[in-house]
Amino acid sequence: MATTRDRLDELTRSGRDLDDRELLALEDAWVAPQARSRPAARTAQRSVAAAGARLARRLEEPITTRWAGIGAVAWVVLLAVGIAVEPPPTNPNAVDPWFVSALGTILLVALLTTFAGFCLRRRWSLAASLVAAGLLVLSTVMCPVSGHHTGVGAWWVIQLSCGLGLVAASTLGLQRTAPRSAR
Numbered sequence: 727m728a729t730t731r732d733r734l735d736e737l738t739r740s741g742r743d744l745d746d747r748e749l750l751a752l753e754d755a756w757v758a759p760q761a762r763s764r765p766a767a768r769t770a771q772r773s774v775a776a777a778g779a780r781l782a783r784r785l786e787e788p789i790t791t792r793w794a795g796i797g798a799v800a801w802v803v804l805l806a807v808g809i810a811v812e813p814p815p816t817n818p819n820a821v822d823p824w825f826v827s828a829l830g831t832i833l834l835v836a837l838l839t840t841f842a843g844f845c846l847r848r849r850w851s852l853a854a855s856l857v858a859a860g861l862l863v864l865s866t867v868m869c870p871v872s873g874h875h876t877g878v879g880a881w882w883v884i885q886l887s888c889g890l891g892l893v894a895a896s897t898l899g900l901q902r903t904a905p906r907s908a909r
Contacts, residue, residue: 785850789903794844797855800895801840808862808888811881815874826865826872833861852899859892 822830836858841850868888869875875882 730832737889785848785853787849787903789847789849789852789899791847793899793903794847794851797852797899798844801837801858804888804891805862808866808885811884812831813875813879813881816876817873820873822874823872826868826874829861829865829868833858833865836861841869849900849903851895854905856893856896856900859889859896862895863889 755756832897836854838849839854840858863886866882870878870882
């Protein structure tokens with residue numbers, strides 16, 4: 727007569743370990759047929775998901791008060807200079823094309839996100855700053871194209887330099903504020 731103890735010993739007795747080929751064969755038996763035909767896609771999806779999780783953790787890392795201050799001061803000063811040197815528009819009564827309005831709205835949201843991140847001292851604020859600075863450079867380049875200003879002059883070079891300076895400051899801040907684990 728088999729006792730419970732004998733039965734438990736039988737169930738927990740370890741057999742031989744499976745090698746990789748046997749494990750893969752078992753996995754293939756349980757995987758749905760359509761997923762079985764795309765193992766590279768599954769692996770790519772897993773690696774993309776893992777990279778996204780690592781990026782999210784890195785962007786949540788805190789930054790120093792110094793870098794938050796550098797970013798905020800750079801935005802205030804360089805944006806003020808860029809606005810100050812811009813001449814009046816060629817036709818002040820002209821309606822801006824939809825893409826100019828959309829670009830301005832996205833830039834404003836990115837800028838507000840940047841300053842919120844600087845207040846919270848999070849690394850994602852520098853990423854938002856980089857996005858906003860890129861949009862600022864794009865809007866500076868598109869200004870003569872959209873018809874807002876007809877000519878390119880010294881004001882345009884100064885404004886473009888301010889935007890590129892913000893791109894450089896944001897990139898440098900992202901590099902210098904690498905998470906503790908990456909140092």
